[in-house]
Amino acid sequence: MKVLAKTGNEAMAYAMKQINPDVVAAYPITPATEVVQIFSNYVADGEVDTEFVAAESEHSAISACFGASAAGARVTTSTASQGLALMHEILYIASGNHLPIVIALVNRSLSAPINIHCDHSDTMGSREAGWMQLYCANSQEAYDSIIIALKVAESCGVPAICSTDAFIISHSMDRLEVLEDEEVQKFVGEYKPQYRALDVDNPKTYGPLDLQDYFFEHKRSQIHAFSKVLDTYNNVAKNYEKLSGRYYPAVEEYKTDGADVAIFAAGSTADTAKEVVDMLEEQGRRVGLVRMRMWRPLPVAEIKAALSKFKAVAIMDRSDTMADFGGPVFLETRGMLYDLDKRPIITDYVYGLGGRNVEIADIVHVYDEITEVAKTGKVKKLVTYLGVRGEE
Amino acid sequence: MKDVHVECQRLMDWQELAKGCLIQEAATSRHFKTGDWRSMRPEWDSEACIQCLFCWITCPDTAIEVKDGKVTGIDYEFCKGCGICAEICPPKASAIKMAREEK
Numbered sequence: 115m116k117v118l119a120k121t122g123n124e125a126m127a128y129a130m131k132q133i134n135p136d137v138v139a140a141y142p143i144t145p146a147t148e149v150v151q152i153f154s155n156y157v158a159d160g161e162v163d164t165e166f167v168a169a170e171s172e173h174s175a176i177s178a179c180f181g182a183s184a185a186g187a188r189v190t191t192s193t194a195s196q197g198l199a200l201m202h203e204i205l206y207i208a209s210g211n212h213l214p215i216v217i218a219l220v221n222r223s224l225s226a227p228i229n230i231h232c233d234h235s236d237t238m239g240s241r242e243a244g245w246m247q248l249y250c251a252n253s254q255e256a257y258d259s260i261i262i263a264l265k266v267a268e269s270c271g272v273p274a275i276c277s278t279d280a281f282i283i284s285h286s287m288d289r290l291e292v293l294e295d296e297e298v299q300k301f302v303g304e305y306k307p308q309y310r311a312l313d314v315d316n317p318k319t320y321g322p323l324d325l326q327d328y329f330f331e332h333k334r335s336q337i338h339a340f341s342k343v344l345d346t347y348n349n350v351a352k353n354y355e356k357l358s359g360r361y362y363p364a365v366e367e368y369k370t371d372g373a374d375v376a377i378f379a380a381g382s383t384a385d386t387a388k389e390v391v392d393m394l395e396e397q398g399r400r401v402g403l404v405r406m407r408m409w410r411p412l413p414v415a416e417i418k419a420a421l422s423k424f425k426a427v428a429i430m431d432r433s434d435t436m437a438d439f440g441g442p443v444f445l446e447t448r449g450m451l452y453d454l455d456k457r458p459i460i461t462d463y464v465y466g467l468g469g470r471n472v473e474i475a476d477i478v479h480v481y482d483e484i485t486e487v488a489k490t491g492k493v494k495k496l497v498t499y500l501g502v503r504g505e506e
Numbered sequence: 507m508k509d510v511h512v513e514c515q516r517l518m519d520w521q522e523l524a525k526g527c528l529i530q531e532a533a534t535s536r537h538f539k540t541g542d543w544r545s546m547r548p549e550w551d552s553e554a555c556i557q558c559l560f561c562w563i564t565c566p567d568t569a570i571e572v573k574d575g576k577v578t579g580i581d582y583e584f585c586k587g588c589g590i591c592a593e594i595c596p597p598k599a600s601a602i603k604m605a606r607e608e609k
Binding site: 210211212213271308309316317318319320321322323324327328330331332334335336338339 | 518520521524526528529530531532533
């Protein structure tokens with residue numbers, strides 16, 4: 115086993131190198147620039163066989179990815195924030211055409227105000243675009259997830275986004291265990307698309323007008339393809355564990371047995387919360403952590419099973435829905451648990467917008483509050499904006 | 507080439523469709539008549555026509571019918587009635603004139 119020191123961006127670029135995609139079309143954006151910048155070095159140095167397309171915008175980059183994928187190529191790219199927003203239109207067109215493109219994404223807040231640091235508003239804004247979403251907690255997971263996501267995407271005909279937290283993961287040096295190139299190649303296998311636009315012997319029509327008579331059936335078929343993603347993911351993740359020794363469930367539970375309360379969080383904050391769980395355990399307090407890793411499709415059964423055993427759960431939302439009713443993880447989780455006979459009390463903590471740091475003390479504070487909620491059964495505040503000046 | 511549209515008289519269920527909105531044959535626009543929402547129609551006068559083919563080359567669709575290098579008529583199943591053919595037709599010939607479409 116080879117151990118390297120790499121940042122999140124370097125780790126994702128390294129995974130892309132080992133995948134050796136046919137085409138990468140990209141446009142740089144902070145803090146994801148490095149991913150394709152490093153990858154373009156691999157191209158220039160002849161370490162990959164990839165056709166690298168330097169596009170003039172993210173809209174063009176993902177459009178080139180779409181064209182290449184429709185032609186039958188294995189395709190990956192990278193972006194963040196405004197870049198994903200500019201890709202938004204084509205995200206739907208790629209997923210609607212069942213094209214398994216993989217985006218190595220860095221989560222950065224959306225303007226305005228302009229900011230380059232972490233929150234999850236970019237990918238949360240693309241939840242309905244028909245892309246699988248994996249939120250990674252560290253560089254190791256980002257590396258592993260790119261490989262897993264590609265395999266799942268190509269098996270299901272569903273595109274995928276793997277994301278890391280801006281700077282917190284993307285630019286932080288971490289210990290990285292990597293597979294050999296041949297192992298990755300063998301794991302992802304040869305990409306054999308069902309259709310290729312460049313199959314001139316069997317011409318086909320791509321992107322036809324689809325009106326009242328067939329549009330709905332095509333969308334239903336897309337939803338069906340998406341419904342296969344979670345099972346496929348579970349199988350691929352298990353096979354990846356056999357290869358690497360590392361297992362990533364769609365929903366991760368950490369020290370949840372015997373705990374009355376838990377935090378439900380994603381990304382680097384979940385890793386910080388694990389430290390807090392350990393720390394509180396040493397003080398004789400039993401609290402749990404549930405980590406949300408996959409957020410599209412929603413791993414409903416897993417989330418129900420994980421959260422139903424608590425008296426109270428604090429959701430950590432690193433974006434807001436502007437619904438005046440909390441963040442997306444809060445709203446969707448409450449929806450998923452509605453059918454349970456015994457539901458936990460659920461409160462929301464919108465935190466860390468624009469990269470506002472969330473520290474050990476902040477998470478301890480959340481555990482204190484949710485423990486109080488579990489004890490009294492009373493919710494003082496349903497949605498809290500954690501760490502904002504001027505809040506009561 | 508297999509002609510799915512002619513063969514398939516009934517609308518298919520979602521399970522029967524190819525992945526994506528892909529149609530497993532090319533040039534399917536031939537089956538989709540798009541000339542039914544025209545408000546003006548070009549009328550071609552074969553006597554006045556000088557066979558310059560300006561209308562044929564400027565038609566944004568392919569609605570000017572040509573055989574053996576000569577205009578033979580207008581394909582009303584695809585003509586949208588944009589009037590470019592009438593506009594480009596040399597004034598001395600004025601072989602194409604636009605008329606209100608009456609149905």
